Amino acid sequence: MIDLYTWTTPNGRKVSILLEELGLPYTAHPININEKEQFAPEFLKISPNNKIPAIVDRDTGTSLMESGAIMLYLADKAGQLIPREGEARYRVIEWLMWQMGGVGPTLGQAHHFLRFNKGAAPYAEERFSKEAHRLYGVLDHRLAQREFVADAYSIADIAIWPWISRFEWQNVDLGQYANVERWYTSIAQRPAVQKGYDVPKKVGDIPLPRG
Numbered sequence: 653m654i655d656l657y658t659w660t661t662p663n664g665r666k667v668s669i670l671l672e673e674l675g676l677p678y679t680a681h682p683i684n685i686n687e688k689e690q691f692a693p694e695f696l697k698i699s700p701n702n703k704i705p706a707i708v709d710r711d712t713g714t715s716l717m718e719s720g721a722i723m724l725y726l727a728d729k730a731g732q733l734i735p736r737e738g739e740a741r742y743r744v745i746e747w748l749m750w751q752m753g754g755v756g757p758t759l760g761q762a763h764h765f766l767r768f769n770k771g772a773a774p775y776a777e778e779r780f781s782k783e784a785h786r787l788y789g790v791l792d793h794r795l796a797q798r799e800f801v802a803d804a805y806s807i808a809d810i811a812i813w814p815w816i817s818r819f820e821w822q823n824v825d826l827g828q829y830a831n832v833e834r835w836y837t838s839i840a841q842r843p844a845v846q847k848g849y850d851v852p853k854k855v856g857d858i859p860l861p862r863g
């Protein structure tokens with residue numbers, strides 16, 4: 653049994669979608685980051701960086717913060733959604749790290765400046781919008797010749813997908829990136845993705861591009 657500490661954000665949904673895909677039993681504990689619950693001393697014991705998501709594996713007593721580390725741990729525990737060894741394993745890790753180091757931080761800043769503080773910092777809006785489009789271009793190119801970012805559907809796709817689900821917040825027209833659009837809409841139809849998207853509570857339907 654896994655305890656998942658989470659909120660309705662891309663980093664939180666990465667882990668709830670993965671848990672649904674793996675079929676691992678879990679209990680979701682909402683940490684309302686708008687109410688500053690991420691700073692509660694009890695939560696800091698398992699998430700010293702005071703951010704969601706975090707997990708505790710009741711089978712082993714292991715606690716983890718950082719969604720990338722959590723995803724590797726859970727996929728290895730279940731023996732699914734990442735190859736055990738060889739180049740194929742590192743290809744998944746490569747694209748997982750691309751999400752962790754590029755997509756997450758950049759699109760997070762795009763949300764901050766373009767959606768929540770529009771007009772406050774035009775230079776930052778331009779910088780993060782440009783970098784967001786560059787990353788969408790990289791993803792589109794990667795998906796031009798393949799169905800998923802690595803060889804098969806993996807934790808790398810699951811890590812990237814919830815960030816793309818906020819394409820409207822980033823002022824991105826998915827129609828500009830046909831391969832991303834195809835990949836995004838097909839993953840959106842997976843039952844585990846639809847279930848994991850609504851954890852710890854439903855706040856709306858999965859955004860879909862206007863066809």
Ligand SMILES: N[C@@H](CCC(=O)N[C@@H](CS)C(=O)NCC(=O)O)C(=O)O
Pocket residue numbers: 661662663664685690702703704705717718719720756
């Ligand atoms: N690198 C971390 C980032 C986690 C993160 O930024 N979480 C956000 C929600 S998506 C959060 O908890 N924000 C609360 C805060 O910054 O106080 C991860 O991938 O787990």
